[in-house]
């Protein structure tokens with residue numbers, strides 16, 4: 001499968017990238033993980049907006065789902081014609097959040113654009129050539145990381161999470177562990193929200209992940225320190241998820 005980092009900024013967009021969004025493609029199927037604010041413009045460098053086959057939304061923080069609001073217009077009013085309801089997988093309140101954005105009734109107010117599927121911990125989801133398993137992770141709101149397998153390869157995405165053992169299951173032997181690394185070691189970081197680079201790396205080590213790709217890079221922290229923190233706890237290959245990075249996994 002091919003991974004394209006559409007956006008990798010955490011919490012709010014930075015000067016170099018919009019917020020979290022990752023395009024996965026395999027056998028022509030196009031799956032988007034998250035659609036944070038500032039990602040929809042960048043996405044158009046890689047695909048026609050109407051070509052998305054499914055979206056997985058990890059949680060309802062704006063830096064992971066806000067561009068679905070404006071994407072509604074692209075889906076409904078695109079001059080090339082509408083493209084029918086898009087399969088969207090996410091937490092139970094996602095449909096209400098989006099309906100509220102348009103003062104539409106809940107449920108069903110935007111059924112012309114989205115077909116909503118509520119996800120649950122450890123369920124198995126089949127989407128074209130992709131097999132997905134969401135896992136609840138540690139965040140102040142209901143939040144799902146997801147393990148994605150296709151063509152015998154595996155990408156594990158932490159979403160937003162503090163340290164938690166479900167991330168070990170999620171990333172077990174994964175070819176790529178796309179892990180958030182928002183905080184810095186040595187700072188006073190609130191528990192149960194995000195990880196440092198070192199914490200992401202410790203999870204990668206415990207999971208025997210084959211490589212570590214650090215993301216959710218918050219604009220106020222220097223990435224060289226995030227990387228150095230990670231290198232102290234993982235001996236495999238580590239990279240930063242920069243906007244536009246493409247990897248064949």
Ligand SMILES: [Zn+2]
Nearest residue numbers: 010011063160
């Ligand atoms: Zn976030």
Ligand SMILES: [Zn+2]
Nearest residue numbers: 059061139160
């Ligand atoms: Zn969040």
